[in-house]
Amino acid sequence: MRIHTGEKPYKCDVCMSEFTVKGTLNRHMRIHTGEKPYKCGVCMSEFTQKGNFRIHMRIHTGEKPYKCDVCVSEFTTKESLRNHMRIHTGEKSYKCDVCMSEFKTKESLRNHMRIHTGEKSYKCDVCMSKFTVKGKLNRHMRIHTGEKPYKCDVCMSQFTWKEYLRIHMRIHTGEKPYKCGVCMSEFITKGNLKEHMKVHTGEKPHKCGVCKSEFTRREHLTNHMRTHTGEKPYKCDICMSKFAEKGHLRRHMRKHTGEKPYKCGVCMSEFTINGNLRKHMRIHTREKPYKCGVCLSEFTTKGYLRKHMRIHTGEKPHNVMYV
Incomplete structure (x- = not known):
């Protein structure tokens, strides 16, 4: 009857939220107490509610009980299926009151709002960097863990982020989407094009503090500094010759391998x-x-x-x- 009357006799003493049944209040209180009675036996994750625990277990079991009738995609939660269906319907139910942008999911709108509020709720425990969304924190953590989940099927090189793999694949495909408007040279990345443009502008922002030589790229300055320090960090494992630059070692190795590319x-x-x-x-x-x-x-x-x-x-x- 409380559904019809709207009566909510159970009140939280901390935040004054009201509930129709005592069990819902008890579950709510775990937000304030931090109690997480439901523990995953596989990865030790802990949950305040049994429902969240049950959904989490599908990660380990692979169970996806919610199926799309259009493209037969499968999902672990009803909410995920509902969000997915908007791809087919084109529906964008969530609107930003600030800039009127529209979003298909509540989570996407919530993440977007942080652009306006400047809120960065997710913090890296290693270097204290802050992020607006959990996904960006997860990506960032690979810097510290060394995880490289993206692998090239051609040469088996591994990458921290998907976009690095995408850029790397251009080496194999020969794709060079960035073109110099002056000499028509083509480049794999936007950064390489930007560095190249200094050839035409004459800009040399990297200066040697010893002999005042100037360079267009930072790595050229780093290599140049070794002429002053005498450092040769690159060693040939065959004849023990040492080189100041990685490129010099690479060229030298062709004497041993006989490679003529x-x-x-x-x-x-x-x-x-x-x-x-x-x-x-x-x-x-x-x-x-x-x-x-x-x-x-x-x-x-x-x-x-x-x-x-x-x-x-x-x-x-x-x-x-x-x-």
């Missing part, structure tokens, strides 16, 4: 480094970019120009004594 499209000659292929291509293109300032002779490489200059300077680099 750069191929001439004209005569099929192969090269260990891109620079050598570029020089080789001048044989086919007849390009001679190095010019003698004295007699205007032209050469394909800087080395050939240097040798030629000895004609003008009279330098004899190899002095031989005859007896």
Whole structure:
């Protein structure tokens, strides 16, 4: 009869909420006492209500009793099915009173409202970073746990976040969606394009504090600093040679592996480094970019120009004594 009369004789002494039956008040009180009598025997999660515990157990059992009649998707809770159905109906029941944005679920609206309130309810216990939604906290925690749930099916590389895997896949597909409007060079990421644009703008924001050299990218400055410190952190496991840059070690390893990844499209000659292929291509293109300032002779490489200059300077680099 209390359903019809609206009578709620059981009142919470803490927050003054009112309830029609005593059992509902008892369950409510656990919010204030922190009591969680229902414990999961698999992952030790604890719950204040039996219903929440029952729903949680479906994670472990895989049970999904709620089925979509349209696409046959299955869900663990009735609420999840109800939210899913809005994909098919296009219904957006929840509206933000501030910016009038519409949302399909109450949870989505609640998360959205934090943009306006600035509330960040979810805190990382390791570094104290705060987040507006639980999902972002979960993603962030992978930084601390080292978890990499996203794996590349081609090369088995693993990634912390889905978007990192998506970007990585462009290496295999050859997709380069970011194009330079000046020279039409194409790039895998927006960040790479932004760094490239400094070539055209001349911007070099990273300065060496020792010799005042300037660099477009931070990693170039880091590599440069090793010329001052002498640090060579990259070591070849075969011959123990050391290198200041990772790229130098990678190129060096080709001496041991015999790998020649750069191929001439004209005569099929192969090269260990891109620079050598570029020089080789001048044989086919007849390009001679190095010019003698004295007699205007032209050469394909800087080395050939240097040798030629000895004609003008009279330098004899190899002095031989005859007896």
